[in-house]
Amino acid sequence: MTEASTISSEAEDYLPVAQPTGMSIAEPRDYFALMKPRVMSLVVFTAWAGLVCAPGVIPIWKAIASIICIAAGAGASGALNMWYDADIDAQMSRTKKRPIPQGKMSPTAALTFGIMISAASVWMLSIAANWLAASLLAFTIFFYLVVYTMWLKRTTPQNIVIGGAAGAFPPMIGYVAVTGSISLDSVILFLITFMWTPPHFWALALYKTGDYGRVGIPMMPNVAGAKSTRLQIFVYALILFAVCLVPLFTGLGGAFYAVAAIGLNVGFLALSYKVWKSRAGEREEASDEASLYEVQKGDRAARNLFAYSIIYLFAIFGVLAAEGLMKGFVS
Amino acid sequence: MKEYRDKPTRFVEPNAAELKARGRRNIGIAVALAAFMIFVFVTMVTRGSA
Incomplete structure (x- = not known):
């Protein structure tokens, strides 16, 4: 094999789109996407x-x-x-x-x-x-x-x-x-997002199983199976509910937060329960859609939880922030 | 006086898309640097006055 052909084949392996002159065609929006x-x-x-x-x-x-x-x-x-x-x-x-x-x-x-x-x-x-x-x-x-x-x-x-x-x-x-x-309150803020992450990502992984499996990423549905993942999502939703109640005892959250947190977590728990009882992630052929939200019928519960979880996190922190703003934070 | 240099034998003219991207990158870098300098200035000043 000649040296030129070796270089050529390697370049194709690593760069799907050729850059003939070697000058980058990346624009500022590509760096933003990065x-x-x-x-x-x-x-x-x-x-x-x-x-x-x-x-x-x-x-x-x-x-x-x-x-x-x-x-x-x-x-x-x-x-x-x-x-x-x-x-x-x-x-x-x-x-x-x-x-x-x-x-x-x-x-x-x-x-x-x-x-x-x-x-x-x-x-x-x-x-x-x-x-x-x-x-x-x-x-x-x-x-x-x-x-x-x-x-x-x-x-x-x-x-x-x-x-x-x-x-x-x-x-x-x-x-x-x-x-x-x-302080304790800063750790609670950390824990809310920390406990929110598994159900959020596993809901996505349930209907993107094929994507992760194809590249050998050991996401929970690929390794433990869809049934176990759905149960774990529900368990994490319960833990998340408990963590979200802690600010009520430390003084980080007030009455407004209490109402919102309970309502939002009941919603999160209900959707997680639906995922647990669904057949999400059990298809033979995984979805190959580029969109995060286009799914086949059996996976809708997981898709709904994924979408809700994003709104949920914005809302929980939004309520905490609203109460913080009422107390005043800038001079 | 004659200069002794290698002739650029493997030079390839950049195409229109690459030139356009380079132009936009240059503007992007200039804007980002200007914003960064303002940012540094403002944070230093506020830190001093806090």
Whole structure:
């Protein structure tokens, strides 16, 4: 085999779309897509909620700067995740249109972008807020990239249970940005998102089983089976309900929160129960739709829970934030 | 005086899509850097006044 043909075949393996002149065709919107804007919006919202829930006041500019830093840190970890997972992203219907699998951007460009934004966001948060918040942000990026993406994701069905910690830190960081210390209430904010993550992701995994199975990612439905996953979703929904009641005893949540949290959790529990009693995830042929919401009939319960879980998290943190705002948080 | 340089034998003219992408990237980088400088300035000032 000649040297030229070796290079050519390798290039085709790693870059589905050829870049004949070697110049990148990535535009700013591709870099934005690299930062997982949908995940980032949830991170921004929960971080903001943590910030306004915290006791004490900070200047409005510090609050805005902290949120931007946390959002940038979350986006950077998204970019680093896409850099590492480019091989499997290319084979999954949900992720094959990301910038790297499409060949718009080289993995090295994504890695460089991720490292630069990570460093800038941590450094800026230390200036805007404090070193503890900045350290937590750095740890979150490390946890998401190394612990979740590189280690857990491809090795254990508990990947998103433990890895979910990375997504649970932002409200805690927002809280710590104001107080400068880790308190029980900040841990509760962490636990709400932490316990919410398994039912949220497993509901998605139930009707995207084929996608994950095709690339060898050991999601719970692929390893323990759909029936066990559906039961675990219900169990986590019960734990989540209990965790959401804790703010009522610590003073983090008031009367408004009590009504909203109970209502939202009853809804979450009811949908989880429907998933448990459904046949979601038991089809022979898995859905190959690129959309997160197009599913076959048997999977509707799982799809409904997945969609509701997103609204649920916004609502729970929205209510906590509303009560925090009523107390006042900026000077 | 004659310069001794290698001729660029493997040079390929960038196509229109690549040039357009480069232009947009340059604008994006400029805007992001400007925003970052303002951001640094504002956070430093607020930290000083807090």
